[in-house]
Amino acid sequence: MMTPQLKRLIRSAVIVEYAVWAVITGSVLFYFVLAYVLEKGGMSAGLQGIGAMEAVLYAAAAAAAAASVLYRRHCYSHERILSILRKDADIDTLSGGLGADGADSERIAFLRTLGESEKRAFILLSELQKTSIISLVLNEMVVMLGFVLAFLSGDFVKIIPFGVVSLLLNIWMFPRPESVAERACGLYSS
Numbered sequence: 001m002m003t004p005q006l007k008r009l010i011r012s013a014v015i016v017e018y019a020v021w022a023v024i025t026g027s028v029l030f031y032f033v034l035a036y037v038l039e040k041g042g043m044s045a046g047l048q049g050i051g052a053m054e055a056v057l058y059a060a061a062a063a064a065a066a067a068s069v070l071y072r073r074h075c076y077s078h079e080r081i082l083s084i085l086r087k088d089a090d091i092d093t094l095s096g097g098l099g100a101d102g103a104d105s106e107r108i109a110f111l112r113t114l115g116e117s118e119k120r121a122f123i124l125l126s127e128l129q130k131t132s133i134i135s136l137v138l139n140e141m142v143v144m145l146g147f148v149l150a151f152l153s154g155d156f157v158k159i160i161p162f163g164v165v166s167l168l169l170n171i172w173m174f175p176r177p178e179s180v181a182e183r184a185c186g187l188y189s190s
Contacts, residue, residue, distance in 0.1 A: 046154025
């Protein structure tokens with residue numbers, strides 16, 4: 001179970017993770033709107049004969065979506081989580097090197113009050129936050145490729161499958177840092 005100390009420690013990371021998710025999901029919606037506005041305003045390229053390029057864009061989007069899912073599944077796998085939890089949970093690792101010159105003695109003192117499972121949960125969340133960001137960027141790449149296709153073809157409808165896949169991936173990858181921290185505390189203590 002997560003203690004109030006761990007909740008306090010991860011609060012800013014949780015906010016950042018939710019903010020990144022919201023911004024990237026919002027950008028997916030933005031690409032829909034932009035493709036629509038450009039088509040209706042007659043500002044898209046409207047190129048003819050982009051059939052071969054269309055296939056390449058679909059393949060690239062499928063590769064980005066698959067990479068996102070596979071990368072996230074690998075990083076959130078039980079084995080990977082256990083390997084992160086086994087890392088050394090010393091104060092320098094937790095503080096990001098702040099302990100070297102005493103720059104943030106209050107934070108270091110707070111980190112010393114954490115239990116071993118909480119320290120390891122904090123390290124895990126830091127590692128998985130990077131994973132979440134990379135996966136979300138790959139999801140955004142899917143809709144960006146759809147936008148390119150819609151812009152070049154002058155057909156707004158072409159962005160729809162790309163955008164739907166991107167949105168579904170983002171919804172599936174909604175951040176759940178609190179549950180990850182609780183899981184980490186439970187795994188390490190058992």
